[in-house]
Structures are given as structure tokens and as C-alpha cells.
Amino acid sequence: MTEPHRQRPLEGLRVIDLTRALAGPYATLLLAGLGAEVIKVEDPRGGDLARDNSPYVGRDGISVEKVHDDDLSVSHLTRARGKLGVSLNLKAPGATDVFLDLVRSADIVVENFTAGTADRLGIGYAAAKAANPRIIYCSLSGFGATAPEGGKAMDIIIQALSGAMYASGEADAPPVRIGIPIADMLAPVFSVIGILSALEQRHRTGVGQHIDVSMLGALTSFVAIENWSAMAAAGMQARTGLTVQRLSPFGVFECRDGFIALVAVHEKLAQGLFRAMKRPDFADDPRFATRDARVANAALLEANITAWSCGLSVVDAVAALEAEGVPVAPVRHPDEALLDRRVIERREAVPVAHPSYEADIDLRTAGVPIVFSDADTGFDDVLPIRIGEHNDRVLVDTLGYSPDRIDDLRARGVI
Amino acid sequence: MTEPHRQRPLEGLRVIDLTRALAGPYATLLLAGLGAEVIKVEDPRGGDLARDNSPYVGRDGISVEKVHDDDLSVSHLTRARGKLGVSLNLKAPGATDVFLDLVRSADIVVENFTAGTADRLGIGYAAAKAANPRIIYCSLSGFGATAPEGGKAMDIIIQALSGAMYASGEADAPPVRIGIPIADMLAPVFSVIGILSALEQRHRTGVGQHIDVSMLGALTSFVAIENWSAMAAAGMQARTGLTVQRLSPFGVFECRDGFIALVAVHEKLAQGLFRAMKRPDFADDPRFATRDARVANAALLEANITAWSCGLSVVDAVAALEAEGVPVAPVRHPDEALLDRRVIERREAVPVAHPSYEADIDLRTAGVPIVFSDADTGFDDVLPIRIGEHNDRVLVDTLGYSPDRIDDLRARGVI
Numbered sequence: 001m002t003e004p005h006r007q008r009p010l011e012g013l014r015v016i017d018l019t020r021a022l023a024g025p026y027a028t029l030l031l032a033g034l035g036a037e038v039i040k041v042e043d044p045r046g047g048d049l050a051r052d053n054s055p056y057v058g059r060d061g062i063s064v065e066k067v068h069d070d071d072l073s074v075s076h077l078t079r080a081r082g083k084l085g086v087s088l089n090l091k092a093p094g095a096t097d098v099f100l101d102l103v104r105s106a107d108i109v110v111e112n113f114t115a116g117t118a119d120r121l122g123i124g125y126a127a128a129k130a131a132n133p134r135i136i137y138c139s140l141s142g143f144g145a146t147a148p149e150g151g152k153a154m155d156i157i158i159q160a161l162s163g164a165m166y167a168s169g170e171a172d173a174p175p176v177r178i179g180i181p182i183a184d185m186l187a188p189v190f191s192v193i194g195i196l197s198a199l200e201q202r203h204r205t206g207v208g209q210h211i212d213v214s215m216l217g218a219l220t221s222f223v224a225i226e227n228w229s230a231m232a233a234a235g236m237q238a239r240t241g242l243t244v245q246r247l248s249p250f251g252v253f254e255c256r257d258g259f260i261a262l263v264a265v266h267e268k269l270a271q272g273l274f275r276a277m278k279r280p281d282f283a284d285d286p287r288f289a290t291r292d293a294r295v296a297n298a299a300l301l302e303a304n305i306t307a308w309s310c311g312l313s314v315v316d317a318v319a320a321l322e323a324e325g326v327p328v329a330p331v332r333h334p335d336e337a338l339l340d341r342r343v344i345e346r347r348e349a350v351p352v353a354h355p356s357y358e359a360d361i362d363l364r365t366a367g368v369p370i371v372f373s374d375a376d377t378g379f380d381d382v383l384p385i386r387i388g389e390h391n392d393r394v395l396v397d398t399l400g401y402s403p404d405r406i407d408d409l410r411a412r413g414v415i
Numbered sequence: 416m417t418e419p420h421r422q423r424p425l426e427g428l429r430v431i432d433l434t435r436a437l438a439g440p441y442a443t444l445l446l447a448g449l450g451a452e453v454i455k456v457e458d459p460r461g462g463d464l465a466r467d468n469s470p471y472v473g474r475d476g477i478s479v480e481k482v483h484d485d486d487l488s489v490s491h492l493t494r495a496r497g498k499l500g501v502s503l504n505l506k507a508p509g510a511t512d513v514f515l516d517l518v519r520s521a522d523i524v525v526e527n528f529t530a531g532t533a534d535r536l537g538i539g540y541a542a543a544k545a546a547n548p549r550i551i552y553c554s555l556s557g558f559g560a561t562a563p564e565g566g567k568a569m570d571i572i573i574q575a576l577s578g579a580m581y582a583s584g585e586a587d588a589p590p591v592r593i594g595i596p597i598a599d600m601l602a603p604v605f606s607v608i609g610i611l612s613a614l615e616q617r618h619r620t621g622v623g624q625h626i627d628v629s630m631l632g633a634l635t636s637f638v639a640i641e642n643w644s645a646m647a648a649a650g651m652q653a654r655t656g657l658t659v660q661r662l663s664p665f666g667v668f669e670c671r672d673g674f675i676a677l678v679a680v681h682e683k684l685a686q687g688l689f690r691a692m693k694r695p696d697f698a699d700d701p702r703f704a705t706r707d708a709r710v711a712n713a714a715l716l717e718a719n720i721t722a723w724s725c726g727l728s729v730v731d732a733v734a735a736l737e738a739e740g741v742p743v744a745p746v747r748h749p750d751e752a753l754l755d756r757r758v759i760e761r762r763e764a765v766p767v768a769h770p771s772y773e774a775d776i777d778l779r780t781a782g783v784p785i786v787f788s789d790a791d792t793g794f795d796d797v798l799p800i801r802i803g804e805h806n807d808r809v810l811v812d813t814l815g816y817s818p819d820r821i822d823d824l825r826a827r828g829v830i
Contacts (some may be wrong), residue, residue, distance in 0.1 A: 009612035012619070026640065034612050054661075055642065055649035062648040074642040125788070143757050144786065152678070152742040156665070160676035163749030165667070167594030168583065175674055175746045176591045177657050177667055179582030185637050187784075189604050194785040196611035197424035197449050201790055203618055204427070210788035217763030217784040220752050222600050224764040224781040225441065227470065227489040228749040233477040233776045234470035238749070242592050246469075250571070252580070252592055259590055261575035263567070327567040331590045334578030334643040334653070337635050342558050348632030349639040361648045366639040369602075369632040370609040371559065373540070373625035375616055 006376045008035025013199075014106040016099075017041060017083065018090075018123070020048045022155075022181060023215060024112030024140050025079040026366075027188030031108070031195070032082040033368035033377050039102065039394055040080060040384055044087035044415060047387040050075040057353075061360040070356065072385065078352055078365040085384020086394045092414045096122045100131040101399050107208075108195055112140040115147055125210040136198045136208040138191050144214035153215050158183035162219040167226070170241035187218040248298035249273060252331060253305050258314040259331040262305075262321060270294060272324035277308045338364045346371055347378070355383055391415055421791045423450025428614075429521040431514075432456060432498065433505075433538070435463045437570075437596060438630060439527030439555050440494040441781075442603030446523070446610070447497040448783035448792050454517065454809055455495060455799055459502035459830060462802040465490040472768075476775040485771065487800065493767055493780035500799020501809045507829045511537045515546040516814050522623075523610055527555040530562055540625040551613045551623040553606050559629035568630050573598035577634040582641070585656035602633040663713035664688060667746060668720050673729040674746040677720075677736060685709060687739030692723045753779045761786055762793070770798055806830055 013036040017028040025040075025048070032038040042048055051073050056063050058071030066073075086102075088095050103109060109128055111118050118124040118139065125137040139145045142153020159165045159178055169176040194211035202208055231238050236246055243251025249264045264273040270291075274282040282288045282304075287297045294301055309317050314330045321328035338349045350367040368377040384390060395401040395415075409415045428451040432443040440455075440463070447453040457463055466488050471478050473486030481488075501517075503510050518524060524543055526533050533539040533554065540552040554560045557568020574580045574593055584591040609626035617623055646653050651661055658666025664679045679688040685706075689697040697703045697719075702712045709716055724732050729745045736743035753764045765782040783792040799805065810816040810830075824830045 007616070009616040013615075022640075030608070034608075055645045055651065057645065062645050064649045064651065074645040078640070078642070144761055147757055154678045154742055156667070156676045156678060157742050157744045160667070160674075160744040160746045161752060161755070163747055163752035164593075164595055165676070165746050166748050168591055169594070174657060174669065175667060176583055176594075177676075178579075178593055179584070179591075179654060180579055180638050180641060182597065182637070185640060186604075189601075189608070190784050192608050193445070193449075193604070193611065194787065196608065196615065197785070198787065198790070199615055200428075200611065201422070201424040205789075207789070209790065212786040212788070213784065214757070214761060214763065214786075216755070217758055217761050220755065220758045221763045221781040221784040222597070223595050223749050224753050224779055225437075225493070225600060226595060226749070227493070227778070227780070228753065229776055230470045230472065230477050230489040230778055232750070234479045236470065236479065239594060242589060252571070252575070252590060254589065259575075261571045261580070261592075263569045263571060327569055327572050329572045329575040331575045331580050332578055333581050334638050334641070335647070337576060337578035338639050338643065340576070340631070340635065342562055342629070343632055343635045346559055346629060346632050348629065348636045361644055363642070363645055364639055365642070366636040369605050369628065369636040370612070371627040371629075372609065372613065373627070374620075374622070375613070375624065 006374070008377060009372060009375045010035040013037070013108065015039065015108040015110060016102045016106045018109065018111040018113070018118070019140070020112065021050055022079065022184040023187050024110060025050065026185055027138070027140060027191040028083065028110050029079055029081065030188065030192050030368060033379055036108070038083040040083040040085045041088050041099070042085060042384070042387045044089050044387055044413065048076060048080070050079055057357070057363065059357050070385065072354055074363065077354065077383070080383055081352065082379030082382060083384060084382055084390040084394055085388060086391050087388030087415045089414055090121050090123060092412065094409070094412065095414050096127070098409065098414065099123050100127065103128045103131045103135055105398055106132070107134070107136060107199070109135060109137045110140065110191065111138070115139070115141045115143070115145050129208070134202060134206070134208045136195055136202065136211065138195050138211040138213065140187050140191050140213050140215070142215050144217060145212040147214070155181040155184040158215045158219055161216055163223040164219055167223065167239055169239065171237065171239055173241070183215050183219045186222065187213050187215040190218045243302055245298035246295055248294050249301055249305055251302070253309045255309050255312055255314045255317050260309065260314055260317050261329050261331060263327045265291070267291065269326050272326040273305070273321065276320040276324045276326060277305065279304070355385060388415060421789070423792060424787060424790045425450040428452070428523065430454065430523040430525060431517045431521045433524065433526040433528070433533070434555070435527065436465055437494065437599040438602050439525060440465065441600055442553070442555060442606040443498065443525050444494055444496065445603065445607050445783060448794055451523070453498040455498040455500045456503050456514070456517070457500060457799070457802045459504050459802055459828065463491060463495070465494055472772070472778065474772050485800065487769055489778065492769065492798070495798055496767065497794030497797060498799060499797055499805040499809055500803060501806050502803030502830045504829055505536050505538060507827065509824065509827065510829050511542070513824065513829065514538050515542065518543045518546045518550055520813055521547070522549065522551060522614070524550060524552045525555065525606065526553070530554070530556045530558070530560050544623070549617060549621065549623045551610055551617065551626065553610050553626040553628065555602055555606050555628050555630070557630050559632060560627040562629070570596040570599040573630045573634055576631055578638040579634055582638065582654055584654065586652065586654055588656070598630050598634045601637065602628050602630040605633045658717055660713035661710055663709050664716055664720055666717070668724045670724050670727055670729045670732050675724065675729055675732050676744050676746060678742045680706070682706065684741050687741045688720070688736065691735040691739045691741060692720065694719070770800060803830060
């Protein structure tokens with residue numbers, strides 16, 4: 001856990017977190033890292049699905065199966081960081097009262113049930129607003145809160161529908177599944193923008209509102225920033241694989257022991273590349289001497305670059321291009337990327353460990369990738385190891401419930 | 416242009432926008448769509464690089480080359496929507512005074528110069544803060560404002576360094592360039608979160624601060640949410656191409672005329688898939704009857720699914736699986752994705768056109784993928800067609816400059 005020393009930007013705000021799996025919990029993770037108090041509500045009969053994600057970490061290190069009671073899913077460990085955990089069976093009689101008491105104490109609610117479910121349970125925006133008109137209530141779903149057809153919206157389904165999968169890969173080859181859960185991750189980022197924008201509006205109006213973010217919409221809006229229809233109308237190829245020939249030389253090239261990405265679109269950069277290739281004569285070769293010529297002869301130019309780079313290690317190819325000022329980078333494995341000194345210093349990727357056991361491997365996960373000059377980011381040293389880990393802290397200290405009332409809720413299976 | 420009728424969440428806030436290309440302008444585009452007034456500052460000697468991006472749109476429709484004076488790059492048309500444009504040569508004597516007057520009138524500054532450049536020009540955070548202690552100043556760069564080595568941080572360079580490229584693609588095949596500019600797009604989204612968080616903090620403290628977001632850090636934090644080192648320690652394959660065998664059946668499968676994505680991890684879904692395949696007997700087949708068995712025999716199961724799906728059109732395969740309640744989607748072309756009825760209704764992708772000419776094709780671009788119950792999103796009907804398009808409006812109306820002063824600035828090449 002990181003330990004913030006200065007104030008965090010969202011201190012003093014409280015979030016009631018009804019989310020499960022990845023998309024919703026990542027939204028509330030960002031809010032927690034920015035300083036909000038997040039109270040994660042889990043069903044006492046099983047809790048967040050992410051608790052059952054393999055692999056696990058515990059007293060024996062990393063394992064595929066859950067062996068000991070206190071083994072923790074790495075997914076849960078990373079996504080529930082800095083959150084208080086309370087248990088609440090939202091279908092039990094009386095649970096809604098507890099939920100609405102939480103809402104009265106809070107600024108923000110986030111849920112990612114299938115569209116319509118929260119309303120059916122009596123914990124939707126209408127109920128929350130009636131209890132607390134200042135509440136900002138964010139619903140995160142596959143296709144939007146008003147979508148007629150619900151449908152299960154897993155990351156891969158949204159990748160397929162959005163065009164993101166089609167846009168990646170070689171022109172004549174199958175589409176590519178993007179190897180990071182981009183659809184699951186983008187919708188929560190926009191949810192946080194929606195929540196913070198509504199907070200700003202609340203400073204003017206005094207009242208909250210409902211925020212509704214769709215996984216399909218968030219990822220499709222990213223896809224839409226490329227000018228697909230205009231490029232097609234102009235006869236420009238949109239899906240071009242590892243290189244982009246209309247910007248040639250631009251793309252990913254093979255080396256002896258890996259791959260590099262390079263960009264040498266403009267004149268000065270192209271000449272630098274030619275010098276690195278020990279072919280300065282290309283700068284005067286009519287086939288490569290101008291940007292238009294390089295684009296027209298892109299296939300031949302790319303073949304020449306590959307013939308050169310294939311004979312070099314990644315390290316040597318990068319060094320040769322850097323020496324000539326050509327933008328270049330090795331295609332790195334995530335493990336290496338997460339150990340980048342710059343990323344570690346800025347806490348954009350951060351270490352994480354089981355609260356009770358030293359991990360025998362270096363577990364790293366997402367930080368908050370924003371550096372503030374006059375605030376910290378980072379996570380409180382709390383984690384709901386068990387479901388309902390912080391029931392007493394929240395129900396007594398925050399809501400002022402009596403021990404008798406809590407016993408009664410427990411006896412009736414509400415918490 | 417969309418026309419907001421209700422208030423937008425960020426109304427009353429003013430943004431001074433020094434950004435160029437994609438990453439920075441997308442940040443200020445989101446702020447404009449959320450209701451902030453964005454004043455885009457461009458060098459009178461050339462303006463935003465995106466003005467020279469092919470293709471163009473104008474009186475003759477779409478073209479690869481700029482033909483007429485008022486042909487507009489589609490990139491500029493989409494990214495400068497809703498922004499006022501002023502010209503300012505930041506290197507000219509006296510330009511800093513104009514910039515600081517803008518800062519005094521504003522809440523937010525956003526810049527994406529190479530790290531260190533803004534300070535050298537006398538328009539960095541220190542200068543802005545001295546002029547207006549309430550200013551929130553966001554720097555967006557490749558590796559962070561404090562990175563010792565600057566380096567050009569194009570999208571493809573950051574994709575390579577972050578691990579995102581390596582994580583995509585088949586285990587034994589080359590890495591994959593993700594076909595949407597994910598690194599360029601993610602950093603601005605986190606910049607907006609940083610800006611809005613600082614606004615919230617400013618409501619408590621009365622003062623602004625510096626926000627510093629790195630393209631490498633933003634994308635690496637996304638990569639870091641997957642448990643790479645834990646999966647490796649548990650012997651689980653991380654980079655698995657179109658399917659994920661540890662969740663089998665899960666992935667992208669070929670049909671006669673395209674591809675579908677499907678997820679049938681759990682018992683009920685697997686049985687639905689088997690019925691759709693007209694192989695209900697698989698549910699009792701010891702090779703496929705349990706989740707563990709399906710994972711152990713994933714290659715065989717995937718071969719069976721492919722043999723079935725290859726005989727069907729995408730439409731028929733999707734229909735067959737939907738009828739059995741199995742999550743499934745066609746892998747859609749971006750053009751089709753941008754015409755999704757749900758996405759259009761929610762304005763997550765929106766039409767755009769040259770202000771003066773009817774486009775002969777349907778140009779669509781990114782909207783703001785957030786739906787507010789008590790606010791609108793959308794863009795004011797302004798666009799800096801020429802550099803300095805709104806000089807008079809801003810310099811006279813906002814800053815109160817006299818016509819003489821403006822003439823003098825123009826004569827000296829400051830604006």
C-alpha cells in the first residue's frame with residue numbers, strides 16, 4: 001500500500017460501492033486512490049465474483065487453486081485496495097433501509113448491475129435521490145441504463161461490437177483480441193469523469209444526478225476518433241497491421257530477438273533512419289528521397305528496413321536509431337513495462353501484497369496515473385479480506401447503529 | 416454540431432488550450448463537450464499540426480490532398496469542435512503578457528508540449544500560478560513532466576513500451592499494433608480526471624495546482640490491471656491470441672463471412688453453446704462435461720466450435736447462440752459500429768460536417784460517452800476554421816483589449 005502524506009483531491013467524499021467484477025470496481029478504485037472513502041457493499045452469501053478469480057496469493061505464495069481460507073484472489077487484492085467492506089444481502093427484508101442510510105451519509109453511489117436490476121431491488125437512482133437529493137448515482141452497464149436488451153457485456157463482446165478488434169491486425173488476417181481488458185477499463189474511467197463533472201455541477205445547483213455510462217459507448221467513442229469513413233472515401237486503407245504505409249516508414253519491425261516500433265515519417269527522421277541503416281544513399285534515391293516517394297514505395301522500403309533490423313538485436317537496433325534521433329522503442333513484455341523506472345517513480349504501476357504474508361514474487365498492479373503538485377494519490381491501508389470486514393466500523397461509526405440493531409441484522413441474514 | 420438545451424456540467428469554467436496533435440486536443444475536446452469554454456491558442460505561423468492531416472473535407476467532398484483554401488482536415492474538424500480559436504506566437508515579445516491575461520481570466524490551462532518547453536517559453540505552471548493562484552494547469556507529455564529524457568512519444572512508441580502491444584496477438588506470432596490510438600487517447604482521459612479532481616480540491620482550498628499526466632504511465636496502468644506476474648508464477652499463459660483457453664470456451668471464432676466473439680465459461684452457457692451447435696451430447700461427454708474438463712480439452716473443443724461456426728454466416732451463428740442465451744457478438748467493422756442505434760441515440764458517436772459545405776459522405780466522430788440525467792453534453796457551434804478565427808471575440812470581449820492594442824499585436828506578429 002502507498003501512504004499518502006499530503007491531502008488527496010477527493011478527501012471528504014464518501015462513495016457507496018455496489019460494483020462487482022472489473023469495470024465497476026476499477027471506477028471506485030480510482031475514486032479511492034484520489035482520496036474518497038469507498039464503502040464496498042458485498043452480498044454476504046458470496047461477495048464479489050472477483051474473489052473467485054484465479055490465481056490466488058497467500059501463505060504458500062501464488063497458486064492456481066484457492067487452498068487456504070485466507071488465500072486471496074489477486075484480482076480482489078488489487079481491485080479492493082483502500083476500500084472498506086460491508087456485507088448486505090440486498091434482497092433481504094430491511095436491507096434497503098440500511099442501503100438508504102448509507103446513501104444519506106454519502107456523496108456518490110456506483111453500481112454495475114445489469115441495466116434495470118438496481119431499480120427492481122429498490123436501490124436505484126429514484127430511491128437514492130428520494131433519500132438524499134445531493135447524491136450522485138453512477139450506473140455502469142454494457143449498453144446503457146436505458147438499453148432495451150440487457151445482454152451480458154463481457155469485455156470481449158464489447159471489443160467485437162465496437163470495431164476495436166476489427167481495426168487491429170493485418171489487412172487479410174483475422175481480427176485481434178486486444179490483450180488488455182480495454183472495454184472493461186474505459187467505461188469506469190468515463191464514469192469517474194461523469195461523477196466528478198456532476199460534483200462540479202452540484203457545487204452550483206446543490207443537487208446530484210444520475211450518470212449513465214455504457215461500455216459499448218465508451219469504447220466506440222474511442223474507435224470513432226479515427227476518421228474511418230473519410231479515409232475510406234479518400235481511398236485510404238484503415239486497417240494496416242504492423243505498419244501504416246501511408247505514413248511510411250512507420251510501424252513495428254522484427255529484430256533478431258524481438259520487435260521494435262519506429263516512426264520516421266518526416267524528412268529529418270527518414271534521413272536518420274537511413275544513416276542508422278548505413279544506407280545514407282537512400283536519402284538521394286528517387287524511390288525514397290521524398291515523403292510521397294516513400295509512401296509510394298512503402299513495401300520496398302519496409303522490406304529494406306526489415307532486412308536491416310532482422311540482423312540486429314533489439315538493443316542494438318534501438319541504440320542505432322536513438323543515436324540518429326529517430327523515435328524508436330522496444331516492444332516490451334508487460335513484466336518489463338511494469339518495472340520501468342519512470343512508471344515506478346510516478347506510481348503509475350505499484351506493488352501490492354497480501355496483507356498478512358510476504359509474497360515470494362513481485363506483484364504489481366495499476367496505480368493512479370496522475371501526478372498532482374499539491375496533493376497525493378494512493379490507497380488507505382484497508383482491504384476487505386473477509387466479506388463484511390468493516391461492518392462494525394461502518395455501521396457503528398458512520399451510521400450510528402446500536403450493537404442490538406447490528407446483531408438483529410446479522411441474525412436475519414441482512415448483513 | 417449537437418445543441419445542448421439544458422445546462423452542461425462544466426458551464427462557467429474557462430480553459431486555455433495550448434495543445435496540438437491528438438492527445439492534448441482530445442482532453443480539451445472532452446472539457447468542451449462537458450460545457451467548459453475552451454480557447455484554443457495556435458501559432459499564427461502554422462497552427463495545430465492536425466490541420467495538415469489527410470484526408471480533408473470541403474466543397475468537393477473528401478480528398479487526400481488539400482485543394483481549396485477552406486478545405487479542412489477531418490482531424491482538425493473533429494478535434495477543434497466547440498472551441499474558440501485565437502492566434503498567439505508564444506515566442507514573440509509581448510506574447511507572454513497576452514497569455515497571462517488569458518490565464519487570469521481562466522480556470523484551467525492544458526498543454527502538451529515536450530516536457531520543459533512551456534517553462535522555457537515563460538508560459539509554464541510557475542508563471543501561470545504567479546498570475547492566477549487559482550489556475551489548474553495540466554501538462555500532458557510522453558513520459559511525465561519531470562522525465563529526464565524527453566523523447567518523441569508517438570502513440571505507437573508508447574504502445575510498444577507499455578506492454579499493450581506484446582499482450583495482444585497469438586502466442587507464437589508477432590505483437591500487434593492496436594488499431595486505435597489508445598496511448599494518445601488514454602492520457603487525456605486521465606488528464607480530465609486530474610483536472611476535475613483538482614477543481615474539487617480547489618473548492619476546499621481556494622487554490623489551483625499542477626497536474627502532470629504521462630502517456631506511458633496512463634497506458635501502463637491499464638496494462639498493470641492484469642495480473643501478469645501472478646499468472647506467470649501460477650504457470651498460466653498470459654498472451655493467448657483469439658481465445659483464452661483457461662476460460663474455454665472463450666474467444667473469437669471464424670464464420671463463413673466473418674468472425675464472432677463468444678463467452679460460454681459457465682455450465683449453463685456451455686450447455687447453451689452445445690445445443691446451438693446441435694451437439695447436446697457434449698454436455699455429457701467426459702471431455703466437455705465440466706469446466707475443468709473443457710479447459711483441459713480446450714484445443715479439441717475450440718476445433719469443434721470452429722468446425723461448426725465456419726459452416727454458418729455470422730448472422731446465423733449469432734442468432735443460434737442468442738437463442739440459447741449465450742453471450743455472442745459479431746466482430747464489426749468500425750463503420751458498422753459507429754452506426755449502432757444505441758451509440759447514436761446516446762451520442763457516443765456523433766455526426767460532424769464542414770461548417771460551410773454538405774459532406775457527401777456520413778462523417779462520424781467521437782462524442783462524450785456519458786449520459787447525465789440533469790445535464791446535457793455537446794459542443795457549441797464554433798470551430799476555428801482559420802487560425803485566430805475568434806481573436807476579436809476573445810481579445811475584445813473576454814480580455815477587454817482595445818482595437819489599437821489588437822492592431823499593434825497583429826502588426827508585430829504576436830497574433
